[in-house]
Amino acid sequence: MTSRPLDYDNLNDNVKKCQYAVRGELYLRASELQKEGKKIIFTNVGNPHALGQKPLTFPRQVVALCQAPFLLDDPNVGLLFPADAIAKAKHYLAMAPGGLGAYSDSRGIPGVRKEVAEFIERRDGYPSDPELIFLTDGASKGVMQILNATIRGQSDGILVPVPQYPLYSATISLLGGSLVPYYLEETANWGLDVENLRQSVQQARYKGITVRAMVIINPGNPTGQCLSEANLKDVLRFCYQENLALLADEVYQQNIYQDERPFISARKVMMDMGPPLSKELQLVSFHTxxxxxxxxxxxxxxxxxxxxxxxxxxxxxxxxASIALSPNVPAQIFMGLMVNPPKPGDISYEQYIRESKGILESLRKRAHIMTDGFNSCRNVVCNFTEGAMYSFPQIRLPPKAIEAAKAAGKVPDVFYCLKLLEATGISTVPGSGFGQKEGVFHLRTTILPAEEDMPAIMASFKKFNDEFMEQYEDHRGYSRM
Amino acid sequence: MTSRPLDYDNLNDNVKKCQYAVRGELYLRASELQKEGKKIIFTNVGNPHALGQKPLTFPRQVVALCQAPFLLDDPNVGLLFPADAIAKAKHYLAMAPGGLGAYSDSRGIPGVRKEVAEFIERRDGYPSDPELIFLTDGASKGVMQILNATIRGQSDGILVPVPQYPLYSATISLLGGSLVPYYLEETANWGLDVENLRQSVQQARYKGITVRAMVIINPGNPTGQCLSEANLKDVLRFCYQENLALLADEVYQQNIYQDERPFISARKVMMDMGPPLSKELQLVSFHTxxxxxxxxxxxxxxxxxxxxxxxxxxxxxxxxASIALSPNVPAQIFMGLMVNPPKPGDISYEQYIRESKGILESLRKRAHIMTDGFNSCRNVVCNFTEGAMYSFPQIRLPPKAIEAAKAAGKVPDVFYCLKLLEATGISTVPGSGFGQKEGVFHLRTTILPAEEDMPAIMASFKKFNDEFMEQYEDHRGYSRM
Structure with a gap:
């Protein structure tokens, strides 16, 4: 048979080049094992409901009513839905002519975009313009849209933290641009150093790359750190000086597990800094x-x-955005509800607060259990998860383990994570999927398994890890201090 | 201020070049007029619910229950939902661990993909493999994924019908590929001629373009024709001979308004043709x-x-696909329900049949009202809408109208459609947005306005058109016969 257009060899090289480890080799192997009947704990992706987190009740009631608007005319509706959910459903249906089954404007429903703008104003203390807010099918799609508009070719570079969430590396590959890495400092709790940034930009320019934008992920994924106001100021000043657009991935802004550094948006810090920066620096912020x-x-x-x-x-x-017509409408309603939740005095307010606080407090406890668990393991060190949903422990692999990985044709951290998966069912993502310094190894796991399961999972991890280290260590020291 | 990364001049040229007329100048002007209080009839996009079509009840009941699974435990649930909707909701929730709030596999929920495969097998009489079926956020996203995998650069060409749905031209521009047009023959009811195809491919090759794939839209958008089995065989043979992949946009397969040529899928025809073609030709089919x-x-x-x-x-x-994690899960359930609707004997069967037949029969009537209406207008000729959701009349613009358009700096059909919009509130898309032969002008309108409004809309159109022609005609003949 001749070579055909959609044969592997003939596909777009950018498609073939891109890598997305969150659903890569480890995930595929975990899916296989699950099919074979093994119990898998999927901590490869921040997917809370899949690990048993219950959805908040109120938004589900509202969206269910929007899906079935004929229920609003049913005399029995009040038996199943509270009055404020009914009122909210009417509120959103009035904004969406044709209901959830009609394409909205490609930027999203104007009324929801206005609610998002009001939320941003309440959060930051500066007005926000709904015309500059686009609703998307998840934050990832928004990031892809903006990178697509930004990247013109191979010599356009995007500054991306390392370790990073591989959405960025994959999308930059797919669009044929260049990733310009800047390293986060593990020993400084994954802090960001402007001198380091400057060097990355200089090196890229030396290679003929025009650096066009900088990505920050705050709170960090996979690294879990929360950026301080001072750090954000440095970043903004740097972007202004170097004429970079700033892409602020702030999808974890509700996920904060310490009290010293509450979330502060890049936009607020920028507005606080005043002109010329606040009037000129181009910023795109993402939420979900x-x-x-x-x-x-x-x-x-x-x-x-x-x-x-x-x-x-x-x-x-x-x-x-208009080529794909519109983001899905039900999720636009969820976004409206997220930025405009029940208020004190509403029937559903107490329940909403109880549920959301419960989730957040439990995540905070889980962040501690997990960090402490990792730090109790042989050859494992781990920064505390200050925010987001991940733990990113460093695994100090002994030279013999690295050799064994090589012999098996695997990257060392992939080798370790595969063994972990086979032994315990815990499905993680190797640090190499996010980027890490040469010779240093990590894994990423979410902190999302149910709180009551956490001690058993960490015990199972520790047992595997410590036996692995016992097997591969030469008992003369660590591979790396 | 210096030129900044996200200033217009510095954006990706492919982004700037692409055109998407369905939400282009006419739509933007219509949106403005609507804001100013004018009543607009949005027939620019196939968006039935926005024009008053009621959603089918059963699928909405099922998805509402899936959004609010806690209702399934409520003793009153049977007062608002029929038992078969409750059973179906449980069926889909069992397939989707974590429910609608969890990312699914990036290809979609395996159980739903299996139901899609079973639907294809029932429809075509040949088995289908769920592993080769990917669920998407609408068919457009699927088309974009496949074109992205196919197009490697400017010298990769995709054969696209003219007139075409501009998703194709816009996506090919965005991906930096080349559109290779093949013309549909208006006087042969928008038929497709293989000789014509062959010429298009030869011309493209002469220019150094590697033609990689061919798009068919069946039933046609904007042209409304239904391809015959003989026509599909020609196309398949042609693709096989020329080593092209076939992309079959079959999103209107339920929308058929004549009995001579029922919908037949490209895949069925291909399988009927047997090997080597059925074993080798690469085909991707899209549905929604x-x-x-x-x-x-x-x-x-x-x-x-x-x-x-x-x-x-x-x-x-x-x-x-995995970079964006997963298609939205509620719509996956809708897809499952569409391919696996209520069966005879189910509580909701009668209602489902009544509702769906009602919509389809009304669309058939509207297709006739509209075609007849257009053909009663001065200087307008229109093929019957055999399928899909559109009418695509040819508007024979007098030379004076063409001159007036030029003087106003507008493409002639844009000029006409803008005048139509201002005079009547009818928001259409100029034929130039879909492609047409040089010097021939069209507009596209959906057949979706409510049946009872249709006579008034067509009367309003006729009044505008005939006055327009009166104004611009020199009373010595048409601009074109």
Whole structure:
């Protein structure tokens, strides 16, 4: 048979080159094992409901009513739904002519975008313009849209933290651009050093790359750190000086597990800094209904807000969004509900607060159990998860383990994670999927398994790890201090 | 201020180049007029619910229950939901661990993909493999995924019908590929001529373009024709001879308004033709929950099925799909329900049949009212809408109208459609947005306004058109016969 257009060899090279480890080799192997009947704990992806987190009741009631608007005319509706959910469903249906089955404007329903703008204003203390807010099918789709508008070819570079969430590396590959890495400092709790940034940009320019934008993930994925205001100021000043757009991935802004550094948005810090920076620096911020205490991943809802973009550029981004017609409408309602939840005095307020606080407090406990668990293991060191949903322990692999990996044709951390999976059913992502310094190894796991299961999972991890180390260690020292 | 990364001038040229007329100048002007209080009839996009079509009751009941699974434990649930909807909700929730709030596999929920495969087998009489079926956020997203895998650069060409649905031209521009047009013959009821195809491919090759795939839209958008089995055989043979993959956009397969040529899938015809073609030709077929009698556009649900793709190529497409994690889960349930609707004997069967038949019969009547209406207008000729959701009349613009358009700096059909919009509130899309032969002008309108409103809309159109022609005609003949 001749070589055909959709044969592997003939596919777009950018498609073949891109890597997305969160659903890579480890995930595929875990899926296989699950099919064979093994119990798998999927901690490879921040997917809270899949690990048993219950959805918040109120938003589900509202969206269920929006899906079945004929229930609103049923005299029995009050037996199943509280009055404020009924009122909210009517509120959103009035905004969405044709209901959930009609395409909305490609930027999303105007009324929901207005609620997002009001949320941003309450959060940051500065007004926000709904015309510069686009709703998306999850934050990832928004990031892809903005990178697509930004990247013109191979010599366009995007500054991305290492370790990073591989959405960035994969999308940059797919779009044929260049990833310009900047390293986060593990020993400084994954802090960000401007001197380091400057060097990365210089090195890239030396190679002929035009650095166009910088990505920050705050709170960090996979690293879990929360950026301080001072750190954000440094980043903003740096972007301004170097004429970079800043892409602020702030999808974990509700997920904070310490009190010293509450979440502060890049936009607020930028506005606080005043002109010329606040008037000129181009910033795009991303948010989602998938994370926080919502965890509504499967709904695929998100938004991005653009600051200091000219209407002509916004129009281009709008045009491209319109090719796929509209983000899914049910998730737009979830986004409206997330930024405009029940208020004190509403029938559902107490329940909403109880449920959301419960989730967040439990996540905080789990972050501690997990960090402490990892730090109790042989050759494992782990920074505390200050925010987001992940733990990213460093695994100090002995030279003999690295040799064994090589012999098996595996990257060392992939080798370790596969063994972990086979032994315990815990499905993680090797650090190499996120980027790490040469010769240093990690894994990423979510902190999402149910709180009551956590001690057993960490005990199972410790047993595996310590036996692994026993097997491969030469008892003369660590592979790396 | 210096030129900044996200200023218009610095954006990706492919983004700037792409055009998407369905939500282009006409739509933007219509949105403005609506804001100013004018009543607009949005017939620019196939968005049935926005024009008053009621959703089918049963699928909405099922998805509402899936959104609010706690209702399943409520003793009153039977007062609002029929037992078969409750059973179906349990059926789908059992397939989706974590429910609608959890990311599914990036290809979609395995159980739903199995139901899609069973539907294809019932429809075509040949088995279908769920592993080769990917669920998507609407068919458009699927088309974009496949074109992205196919197009490697500017010298890769995709054969696209003219007139075409601009998803194709826009996506090919965005991906930096080349559109290779083949013309549909208006006087032969938008038929497709293989000789014409062959010429298009030869011309493209002469320019150094590698033609990689051919798109068919059946039933046609914007042209409304239904391809015959003989025509499909010609196309398949042609693709096989020329080593092209066939991309079959079959999203309107439920929308058929004549009895001579029922829908027949490209896959069935290909399988009927037997080897080597049935074993070798690479085919990707697209479907959706947005069209048919469902019209669930806002849910964003679709699938594509790949035939004769090697697992290694499928893996690459899977990998790229996984970057955005998963298609939205509620729409996956809609897809399951669409391919596996209530059966005779089910409580909801009668209602489901009544509702779906009602919609389809009304669409058939509207197709006739509209075609007849257009053909009663001065200088307008229109083929009957055999299928899909559109009417695509040719508007024979007098030379004076063409001059007036030029003077106003507008493409002639844009000029006409803008005048139509201002005079009547009818928001259409100029034929130039879909492609047409040089000097020939059209517009596209959906056949979706409510049946009872149709006579008034067509009267309003006729009044505008005939006055327009009166104004611009020199009373010595048409601009074109």
């Amino acid at each position: 209904v998938s994370k926080g205490y919502w965890g509504e991943c499967g709904q695929r809802g998100g938004y991005f807000e653009m600051t200091n973009l000219h209407p002509k550029a916004v129009e281009e981004i709008y045009k491209v | 929950v947005s069209k048919g009698y469902w019209g669930e556009c806002g849910q964003r649900g679709g699938y594509f099925e790949m035939t004769n793709l090697h697992p290694k190529a499928v893996e690459e497409i899977y990998k790229v």
